[in-house]
Amino acid sequence: MLEFAILGLLQQSPMHGYELRKELAAVLGGLRSISYGSLYPALKRLQAAGLIASDDPTPRSLLPADAPALTGRRGKVVYAITAEGKERFADLVSQTGPEAYDDEGRFGVHLAFFRHTAADVRLRILEGRRRTVERQRDRLMDSLRRTQEKLDRYTLELQRHGLDSVDREVRWLTELIDSERDDAARAEQTPTPPNDGTT
Amino acid sequence: MLEFAILGLLQQSPMHGYELRKELAAVLGGLRSISYGSLYPALKRLQAAGLIASDDPTPRSLLPADAPALTGRRGKVVYAITAEGKERFADLVSQTGPEAYDDEGRFGVHLAFFRHTAADVRLRILEGRRRTVERQRDRLMDSLRRTQEKLDRYTLELQRHGLDSVDREVRWLTELIDSERDDAARAEQTPTPPNDGTT
DNA sequence: GGATCGATGTATCGGCACGATACATCCGGT
DNA sequence: ACCGGATGTATCGTGCCGATACATCGATCC
Numbered sequence: 001m002l003e004f005a006i007l008g009l010l011q012q013s014p015m016h017g018y019e020l021r022k023e024l025a026a027v028l029g030g031l032r033s034i035s036y037g038s039l040y041p042a043l044k045r046l047q048a049a050g051l052i053a054s055d056d057p058t059p060r061s062l063l064p065a066d067a068p069a070l071t072g073r074r075g076k077v078v079y080a081i082t083a084e085g086k087e088r089f090a091d092l093v094s095q096t097g098p099e100a101y102d103d104e105g106r107f108g109v110h111l112a113f114f115r116h117t118a119a120d121v122r123l124r125i126l127e128g129r130r131r132t133v134e135r136q137r138d139r140l141m142d143s144l145r146r147t148q149e150k151l152d153r154y155t156l157e158l159q160r161h162g163l164d165s166v167d168r169e170v171r172w173l174t175e176l177i178d179s180e181r182d183d184a185a186r187a188e189q190t191p192t193p194p195n196d197g198t199t
Numbered sequence: 200m201l202e203f204a205i206l207g208l209l210q211q212s213p214m215h216g217y218e219l220r221k222e223l224a225a226v227l228g229g230l231r232s233i234s235y236g237s238l239y240p241a242l243k244r245l246q247a248a249g250l251i252a253s254d255d256p257t258p259r260s261l262l263p264a265d266a267p268a269l270t271g272r273r274g275k276v277v278y279a280i281t282a283e284g285k286e287r288f289a290d291l292v293s294q295t296g297p298e299a300y301d302d303e304g305r306f307g308v309h310l311a312f313f314r315h316t317a318a319d320v321r322l323r324i325l326e327g328r329r330r331t332v333e334r335q336r337d338r339l340m341d342s343l344r345r346t347q348e349k350l351d352r353y354t355l356e357l358q359r360h361g362l363d364s365v366d367r368e369v370r371w372l373t374e375l376i377d378s379e380r381d382d383a384a385r386a387e388q389t390p391t392p393p394n395d396g397t398t
Numbered sequence: 399g400g401a402t403c404g405a406t407g408t409a410t411c412g413g414c415a416c417g418a419t420a421c422a423t424c425c426g427g428t
Numbered sequence: 429a430c431c432g433g434a435t436g437t438a439t440c441g442t443g444c445c446g447a448t449a450c451a452t453c454g455a456t457c458c
Contacts (some may be wrong), residue, residue, distance in 0.1 A: 002444080018407050026346060027354055029339060029361040038444045040409055076407070114353040140228060147225060154313040155226055161371050162228040165364060172360050201415080217436050237415040239438060275436070 001105050002034065002042040003051075007081060007089040008113040010052060014080035017043060027112045032105070043079060051085035054078065093117050101129035119187070123180050130173040137166040200304050201233065201241040202250075206280060206288040207312040209251060213279035216242060226311045231304070242278060250284035253277065292316050300328035318386070322379050329372040336365040 009015065009023050017039055025033040046052045055078045081089070093116050101107045107129050114122055140163050148156060208214065208222050216238055224232040245251045254277045280288070292315050300306045306328050313321055339362050347355060 016407075017409090018405095026342060027350075029342075029358045035445050035447095036407095036409070037411085037446070041443080108357060111353050111357050115351045143225060143228075151226075152314045154310050157371075157375060158307060158310050159228045161368070165367070168364070168367070169360070172356075176356060215436075216438090217434095234416050234418095235436095235438070236417070236440085240414080 001103070001109055002038055003046055004089075004092050004106070005034075005109045005112070006042060006046060006079075007051065007085055007092070008109065008116070010079060010081040010085070011089060011113075011116065014055070014078050016076050016078050020079075028108060032108070046085070047079075049084075051082060051088050052079045053082050055080060089116075094121055096121055096124040096128070098128065098132075100125050102132055119180070119184055123177065123184070126173055126177045126180060130170060130177065133166055133169050133173065137163065137170060140166060200302070200308055201237055202245055203288075203291050203305070204233075204308045204311070205241060205245060205278075206250065206284055206291070207308065207315070209278060209280040209284070210288060210312075210315065213254070213277050215275050215277050219278075227307060231307070245284070246278075248283075250281060250287050251278045252281050254279060288315075293320055295320055295323040295327070297327065297331075299324050301331055318379070318383055322376065322383070325372055325376045325379060329369060329376065332365055332368050332372065336362065336369060339365060 005024055005028075006020060009020055009027075015023065017036070021034055021036070021039055028034075043052070043054075047054060093110070093113060095110075099106065100110050107125070110117070110125055117125075140159065144156075144159050144163060151159070204223055204227075205219060208219055208226075214222065216235070220233055220235070220238055227233075242251070242253075246253060255274060292309070292312060294309075298305065299309050306324070309316070309324055316324075339358065343355075343358050343362060350358070
């Protein structure tokens with residue numbers, strides 16, 4: 001998930017870790033920030049896989065030869081996406097299977113980079129997500145209906161709130177889907193259809 | 200977090216892993232189930248710490264001596280809470296600091312076991328949680344206000360939805376807090392004050 | 399002028415939870 | 429007689445987290 005997000009951000013311009021973290025927090029919505037304990041290992045993995053490349057300016061050359069041994073003295077490390085990385089991102093961005101929407105975090109990242117995603121793929125991801133969340137809602141309603149007299153007030157309240165959240169998410173997704181369909185319908189009427197420019 | 204939850208469930212009666220998983224899923228609200236990959240290690244940790252004890256019936260004695268080597272042949276393992284475990288649970292249940300409400304999962308577990316929690320502790324946890332979520336909401340509103348013209352429709356929508364969720368959670372918590380305060384006020388008027396049974 | 403504090407910046411460590419997987423038992427339906 | 433699904437225990441690799449350490453730089457304070 002993190003790797004997807006990093007590739008997406010580097011799509012725009014090279015960055016170093018600190019910036020990536022902030023951008024990611026901004027894009028993912030303030031909540032759900034990312035920790036360095038996952039960020040730096042992820043960068044290493046990506047670099048090892050050849051999907052990103054680091055440009056390490058290493059200002060060490062400025063130091064006199066009697067610099068304090070080899071302790072510390074880090075330079076900023078700027079990461080840029082490679083051609084392979086772009087390929088990989090294109091693959092990830094066009095996924096329509098459960099791996100795109102089953103996990104909340106992954107879905108969030110997909111949504112965050114929807115401007116890089118084809119319209120039909122967008123629709124399928126949104127619909128997939130809605131089905132997933134609907135199933136969650138139904139399971140929750142079921143379990144609530146069956147067990148509600150055995151639960152105390154607090155547990156009940158917790159589940160009621162959870163159910164409400166899930167329900168709202170379904171409605172939110174439905175709005176997005178409808179709006180997406182409207183766009184598609186409108187696009188079909190205009191003289192600029194997606195891929196058939198002969199008229 | 201898991202350890203807290205396990206101790207809480209075993210408070211009622213001994214169980215084996217499978218049951219714990221189901222109970223936990225039921226209590227935590229269907230979403231947020233727990234995986235065996237975390238459950239069994241957690242049980243081991245708890246046992247190593249002496250907080251729970253396993254009663255392993257090992258029905259191996261019924262087997263003839265020529266049983267198929269030592270492959271497989273597991274018995275049900277029933278776990279029960281120990282005296283130390285009860286102490287530990289009592290400690291956990293009376294926590295009022297950030298560790299009780301900063302993390303969503305931990306807060307959920309605390310709430311799930313509120314019937315074991317003193318009224319004043321309940322109130323402090325709920326208020327703490329509300330402050331945490333309010334801060335999240337404010338940060339999110341801030342970031343949204345500052346960056347909204349630089350975000351595309353989808354990222355914006357994602358954050359709007361997130362903000363709405365957080366906002367609803369604050370209101371939900373406020374309801375719980377109010378109701379909790381009502382209870383406290385009512386309790387103060389009745390002839391059954393909490394710990395002063397002399398009149 | 400120097401001290402100090404917060405933002406910027408890179409990096410590691412232990413711990414915890416996850417999904418996938420394997421394996422075994424038992425029971426009900428076909 | 430068989431077979432699938434619920435029950436049940438357990439491990440493995442992976443990924444993310446919080447805490448922590450360390451270093452630089454500008455601004456503000458005394």
